[in-house]
Amino acid sequence: MPASATTVPDNDVHANAHVLVDDHPDTVYAWLQERGWGDGLPVVPPTEDRVAAMLDAYPGDPDEIIGALPPRLGEATPRVLAVNAVMAGCTPPMLPLLVAAVRGICAPEFNLRGVNSTTHPVSVMVLVHGEAVRACGFNSGTGTLGPGNRANATLGRAVRLALLHIGGGTAHGAGDAGMGDAATHGQPSKYTFCFAENAEASPWPVYPRAVGLGARSAVTVAGMENPHNIHDMETRGEPAPILDKVATVMATFGTNNAVVSSAEYFIVLGPEHAATISGAGWARQDVQAYLFEKARRRAGDFRRSFQSSMWRPWMRALQDDDLQPMTESPDNIRVLVAGGPGKHSMVIPSWGLTRSVTVPVD
Template sequence: MLRAAAIAERAGVPSVSIVTTPFMQQAAVVSKGVGLPSLPIAEYPGVPMTDGPEAVARKVEALLPQIIAGLAGARDVARAAVAEPPPREIVYRGSLEEIQEHFHEHLWSDGLPVIPPTLAHVERFLAHTRRAPDDVIGRLLPENRAATIWSIAVNGVMAGCRPEYMPVLVAIVEAIAEPIFRVEDAGSTPGWEPLVIVSGPIAKRLDLNHGQGVMRVGRQANTTLGRFLRLYGWPTFGADQGFTREDSVVTVQSVVSISPPIYSAGTRALEHARILAEVFGGACGYWSSIGMKYARWEPLLVLGPSIARVIAEDGWSKDDLRRYLHEHVTITARQAETYALQVGATSYTLEAHVKAGVLPAAYALSTDPERTVPVFVQPEKIGILVAGDPGRNQSKGYVNNHIQGGRVSKRI
């Protein structure tokens, strides 16, 4: 909303953004990021989705003076300049404890201790790339900061990465800088987090976890990057994204929730597919309404190697498993529209989205609210990754946050 308001203001069209109380601090950050820290805002007190009609009417009426004042007030559409120290400037000197406190006070960390990014440390990272330190990878919202090779190296040092991870760090930033990833929405209400997948030869070179404990901390590479691996003759995860088996690839996507551990048993693909559909599909069902609304949704299924082996040896491809999930994981139209309503899609209907060409015809074959519709809008968008402990019969599912944090892959 505030980004749209900034465009309107710069075009000479007055605006006022209506923001609820819990989002006021976030609104201030976004306004600053778009270069207009004084964007007019009218504050709606409370949560409109839990207010009754009378409360909403009363609060909206109380908003009117703020809206009028915002529209009639003086405008300042000049982009606010933010003073930044040059790359090689020493910003602080002190003991390790003093440095930690200084970085924490200035919000230069995630709250955990950091490795001080000394010039010598940063130079060691720069030695692992041919790109110039001032090369700009992209501008990262909401703060609209330029991500440079230099800033990537600095953050890599602070995170505790090793210098040889630098090519992966650059590829990660290239991925999240892509418009399709929508990093500007990383602070949205569902609270999604980025998931990083590293595949290809570099995963072994950097000693990333890939079998038992693939999702756990312990190895330095996994703790500071995060990754998975492939197995069993199926296309690698990187190949699924359009790369070759020989390519080292990093993939970043959003994860808003995780399924329970999915244990399945049997010697036939169908035995495992049924359990995967029940548990993975069940974990995705509620949030699928948002995937339907935006017609872009990329859940991720991490298959244990022993499970993948049974499915592959029974003659199933990844696409066979995707088709099974698409056909057998459903919810009712009533559930889909009700779930969407709870998150604010007050005028959303499946029929309207089909008429608009957003959803395929299968979502409006009748007007019966109890008709079933697929949870997975596009089966080809279901990510399937083989990773984990080969000695266990466990898989796990990751629910993506629709168009926010869309899956992006980059060659390292």
């Protein structure tokens, strides 16, 4: 390796937190490729000055061990995360959000070991709420899940780089040892999967309040599939036709929700659909209850399709002609508003053996 590519560890404790002496893009690209690091895209060179500037925006202990990321069980600290944030292209004010997201994926109920090593194409969805949306410049409106916004693109990418570099969740590590990302196909959201709640367009309280959190800013992480679009251009004034279409997408046997009854759905309503639903007097809980009743299939069809399942006992006791819900509780149907004009909404299915976590931003 040429001397210009020399790196030094950021400190003795976290020897995997490298900063670069040479920040030429070609040098960095080659340096990453030789080690099997990165996500395959060019990165911002994590020089000492850039990492220091990132850490200057973090109010806590830079060497706090937030958690060990499986399967490698590398220790995630704000200092190490700052390196990955720089590489992803984050701005310094975004580091507290990245730390919050990593706290969330380290929660036991998130089951990061499973998320990071399954053959399912699950990705970590990152959802930003509250004051941080405006302060950091996230796009919560038109194209919130698309390209063109630095904050949306880079926060999701920074989480993925942390999973690759600290957790060892790379396809290169899969194989006989069972380590790393073993996803059969993967999915595009494994590059970045981040969007923001459109609180200004929501007729209901912000999502964190629905899960009992009153923080000014928060981050939700969830192990999810790619979103599936719902369109309803015709409905006026009546929620049912819109939500009936949502229910048909939820009620598919191709997702893990069908076999794991504790699995969640995220229902991301576009502002126009949300306005129609709320205009009829429906609260968020009404949407959850309606979808719980409508997103169902015959219990006999479930049994014929799956020999192995994780269903509640009362679901197993249903008769073949009874309608079995796609999830065991309305509370597993997470409803929020994001996006811009246009009568579209999204259903985001879960991997199944994971729970979403909402974390306040320090």
